[in-house]
Amino acid sequence: MKRAGPSMSIAWSSRPWNGERLSFRTVLRLVISDRFTLATLAYQALGRGLKLPDAERLNCYASCGIRPDLTVVLDIPLSQAIRRMGGKRDRMEQKTSFLRKVRRAYLRLAKGRKDIIVVRADKPIEQLHVEIVKIVWDFLKSSAKIGP
Secondary structure (H helix, E strand, O other): OOOOOOOOOOOOOOOOEOOEOOOHHHHOOOOOOOOOHHHHHHHHHHHOOOOHHHHHHHHHHHOOOOOOOOEEEEEOOHHHHHHHHOOOOOHHHOOHHHHHHHHHHHHHHHOOOOOEEEEEOOOOHHHHHHHHHHHHHHHHHHHHOOOO
16 A cells, blocks of 8 residues: 655535535645644654644644544554554654654554544555545534535
């Protein structure tokens, strides 16, 4: 499986999804990113030992105060994650102990937050894809009043 680059933006087309359409105005406000501020907090603050309040302030400054409305965290047992990486780990992912610490950090940061959904990712990727699309679509419908 190829890994995505550091960030990507996707504008949804006006093609129907389950018979519903996104308006052009909505399309312009939708950004999907594979990493954002939660990753910084998990990797840098809790993973590498920066003070969480300091990292949060830096995040706010660097992102101009922009916060995601929804974050989906994929939680997978470490052994499966390493297998899915296919042996390709970047410099921050070299030590298994660090990856374990980062996983705990994500779960800690997500605890009690309604804007962060933790999804068990120890299932076939195709099934995981369908689950994530449903979560995002349900969120869009409920928050932006998309559809009928």
